[in-house]
Amino acid sequence: MTAEYWEMKFSRTPIVRTVDVSHNSITLAWSAPVMDRTITAYQFMVRKGDPSGPQVPIDVLADTNSFPPYRHVIASxxxxxxxxxxxxxxxxxxDASNWSRQQVYKTL
Known part of the structure; x- marks a missing residue:
């Protein structure tokens, strides 16, 4: 998919979209941020129930060889x-890109 599909400009910040929400998982898709070097991993910061909770990346996607839009399921x-x-x-x-804008989701 192209930048036109995402209706955005390339930046150092990923643009995140929801693909699916279930009882115990959330599937995300995002555009890759522009960086000086090849992105080798994506980190996901998930805060449960509190937008100002601990800021610790709890999930890492190391396989970035797929084509955009990139997808990942945050499970359990x-x-x-x-x-x-x-x-x-x-x-x-x-070196890390900027964090994407914080997205709010509620599992079913």
């Missing part, structure tokens, strides 16, 4: 619970 979530999720890319030198 609690039903009927609010989650705040952000995504960022990490390059081969360990």
């Amino acid at each position: 979530l609690t039903p009927k619970t609010v989650y705040y999720i952000q995504v960022r890319g990490v390059d081969s030198d360990g």
